[in-house]
Amino acid sequence: MNQVDYLRISLIDRCNFRCQYCMPEGAELEYALKQQLLTDAELLTLIQEVFIPVGFTQFRLTGGEPLLRPGVVNLVKAIASLPETKDLSMTTNGFLLAPIAKNLYDVGLRRINISLDSLDPDIFDQIIGNHGRSRWEQVWNGIQAAYKVGFDPLKLNVVVIPGVNDHEVLDLAALTIDKQWHVRFIEFMPIGNWQLFGDRGWVSSADLRQRIRQQWGLAESQIRGSGPADVFQIPGAKGTLGFISQMSECFCDRCNRMRLSADGWLRPCLLNETGQLDLKTALRSGVSIHYLREQVRDLLAIKPEINFKGRDSGTSGTYSRTMSQIGG
Secondary structure (H helix, E strand, O other): OOOOOEEEEEOOOOOOOOOOOOOOOOOOOOOOOHHHOOOHHHHHHHHHHHHOOOOOOEEEEEOOOHHHOOOHHHHHHHHHOOOOOOEEEEEEOOOOOHHHHHHHHHOOOOEEEEEOOOOOHHHHHHHHOOOOOOOHHHHHHHHHHHHHHOOOOEEEEEEEOOOOOHHHHHHHHOHHHHOOEEEEEEEOOOOOOOOOOOOOOOOOHHHHHHHHHHHHOOEEOOOOOOOOOEEEEOOOOOOEEEEEOOOOOOOHHHOOEEEEOOOOEEEOOOOOOOOOEEHHHHHHOOOOHHHHHHHHHHHHHHHHHHHHHOOOHHHHOOOOOOHHHHOO
16 A cells, blocks of 8 residues: 555534435434534644654645534634644535635635535535525635636536436536546435435446547646646646545555544545544543554554455444445
8 A cells, every 4th residue: 555644634523414325315414512622722732742753744625515613714724833743734514614715815825725516506516415595606715716716627527417417417527627627526425315316326437538538639638737637638638537436446555545544533435434543532531642643553564454444334234334434
């Protein structure tokens, strides 16, 4: 496996959207109370004194929706200012982004991923579970604001749902032609949602690539990221197309990440619940930083076994948390 140096940090488990693939409709979610979440001070202590010393240098802030976290700009500034931080990024739904995009950029955030599952406002609202005034335009304004500020790369995440938005693949891919936007098509993953869309399955990345290839041609891109995406490019396009194929293609050997939930659970693998550590409870009960550091180091050592042996359990067995509670 790759060196594990990338930590996805969930700042909050709440979200202002209720996307079908993330929060199943009708599911009763128990959100963490404020006192159950890691405080800014606790999070910074874990980053500086536990994660950085064992080799983590790349951090991505996620949620729920990370922009719902009070004081998020100051927290971004604190993490970005650490000399060991080589890369700091964020994944957001973009709804609250436009007014603070420049503030986030000014304090050190340079890379951002924004979820955009449809260019059709009605389909978009269907996917995000919105039944009131459409939210598409405000998300689109957030994307435009991030682009104007200078986020590079600016990535758009698209979860492809059969029979819902898969007919928009070419329109979404076309966004990369004239702008330096990077669209990432993500295979729908039934994590904790095995029954969702079960009658339709999921659309494979190979199928999506073939559709795009027939329209414009498609070449492997010279631009590569550190994540699991296979990156391609429409000939002559300014941006790229990435395909994250967690269902059709195993990429455990390329995994370089762990996940820290908003309430302090460290998760070595997205696809199963083996080996999780409750760092918040340990920290608050007075366990030494040295011991926590060694626990994380030990978990890093067995991560390959956890990844490969438990890969299928998250999509077929009992799952205690939805994607929104894990942090994606």
